[in-house]
Amino acid sequence: MSTQIALPRFARIGAGALDEIGSVVDQLGLHRPILVTDKYLVSTGAADRILDILRAAGKEPLLFDGTVPDPTTDSLEDGLRAVTAHNADSVIGFGGGSPMDTAKALAVLSANGGEMRSYKAPHVYTGKALPIIAVPTTAGSGSEATQFTVISDSASDEKMLCPGLSFLPIAAIVDFELTISMPPRLTADTGVDALTHAIEAYVSRKANPFSDGLALAAIRTIGKNIRTAYADGEDRTAREAMMIASTQAGMAFSNASVALVHGMSRPIGAHFHVAHGLSNAMLLPAITRFSVKGAESRYADCARAYGVASESTSDVTAAQFLVDALTELCHDLKVPTPLAYGIDRGKWDNLIPLMARQALESGSPGNNPVVPTASEIETLYAEVYE
Numbered sequence: 001m002s003t004q005i006a007l008p009r010f011a012r013i014g015a016g017a018l019d020e021i022g023s024v025v026d027q028l029g030l031h032r033p034i035l036v037t038d039k040y041l042v043s044t045g046a047a048d049r050i051l052d053i054l055r056a057a058g059k060e061p062l063l064f065d066g067t068v069p070d071p072t073t074d075s076l077e078d079g080l081r082a083v084t085a086h087n088a089d090s091v092i093g094f095g096g097g098s099p100m101d102t103a104k105a106l107a108v109l110s111a112n113g114g115e116m117r118s119y120k121a122p123h124v125y126t127g128k129a130l131p132i133i134a135v136p137t138t139a140g141s142g143s144e145a146t147q148f149t150v151i152s153d154s155a156s157d158e159k160m161l162c163p164g165l166s167f168l169p170i171a172a173i174v175d176f177e178l179t180i181s182m183p184p185r186l187t188a189d190t191g192v193d194a195l196t197h198a199i200e201a202y203v204s205r206k207a208n209p210f211s212d213g214l215a216l217a218a219i220r221t222i223g224k225n226i227r228t229a230y231a232d233g234e235d236r237t238a239r240e241a242m243m244i245a246s247t248q249a250g251m252a253f254s255n256a257s258v259a260l261v262h263g264m265s266r267p268i269g270a271h272f273h274v275a276h277g278l279s280n281a282m283l284l285p286a287i288t289r290f291s292v293k294g295a296e297s298r299y300a301d302c303a304r305a306y307g308v309a310s311e312s313t314s315d316v317t318a319a320q321f322l323v324d325a326l327t328e329l330c331h332d333l334k335v336p337t338p339l340a341y342g343i344d345r346g347k348w349d350n351l352i353p354l355m356a357r358q359a360l361e362s363g364s365p366g367n368n369p370v371v372p373t374a375s376e377i378e379t380l381y382a383e384v385y386e
Helices: 017-027 039-043 046-056 076-086 097-112 184-203 209-231 236-254 260-272 276-294 296-306 315-332 345-361 374-384
Strands: 010-013 033-036 062-064 090-095 132-136 148-152 159-163 171-174
Touching: 010 017, 010 236, 017 046, 017 090, 017 132, 017 171, 033 046, 033 076, 033 097, 039 046, 046 090, 062 076, 076 097, 090 097, 097 132, 097 148, 132 236, 148 260, 159 260, 171 236, 184 209, 184 236, 184 260, 184 276, 184 296, 184 315, 209 236, 209 296, 209 315, 260 276, 260 345, 260 374, 276 296, 276 315, 276 374, 296 315, 345 374
Parallel strands: 010 171, 033 062, 033 090, 090 132, 132 171
Antiparallel strands: 148 159
């Protein structure tokens, strides 16, 4: 049986890659891009830097800085009007996962119309879309290399996973220098997010030899560098390694899918406005512990790549070493529990049945080595709270 693999047409990777964005847009034959970013990146001058480069290349860009954390269907409306008014022929997503998710949604909705909920899984969209160029500023989401976007439904608070080739960027610019200013908390959360992508891609029921190599490479690199990047954001070697690993993990899960951690993470983000990487980190040790019995040899491979087991370590022992290592990592990176984060216990408990249903409906838990029931997901939500 063959495996379908989808990747950006090309990428520019390395220090100073951002300076080449004008030539990238030119190479693609595009002229009127809309730069989709957030107000923080405008305040730092980074957005103006891109606009200046594009204008110097003879392009006519427009800035849209109205993206919000965990973008919603309501937050897309101003962006859609901007795309139409500018007669944009392309969309540049510049920032972390939220600006890139927004850019992907705008690229599809502006070209094809409809409502965002009509694009959510299990529907897979491969129709009309504006070309997307992705420029990540965090080493975590891997969105620059994935055929997914995640948008919350403003009416229901459901965090919708929307898949399909039309959401895949045509080009990516991966410049680790953009991550050097990331604070420790963001470095930790996005780093664990990338690690989660890699582990889930490797243990997913949709894993394949192509995604396996990328996933293990990312796990190996993250294991060696995440604590250094967290402790010393100026360490260029660690920053570059984490950025490359994030893109590799994105390519891996885009072609193998994620699993239970992500299925349970999205409702936490939607209902409690917890950043995606952090909600993954809150869940990763417990969900791994729950799942190892379904794929001990695969989790053991992850442990060996991460550096906590050797080839001579039995699979059962190595898999347990991975659970212990992930627990230790989240402790070292000061990942809070939902309780420590400040989430009200009563609200959490009341929403558990809804979150469990939304997790299952996303389809991601079906890729997990142990496919959970709704009751088991509810138990896991109760366990991770404190």
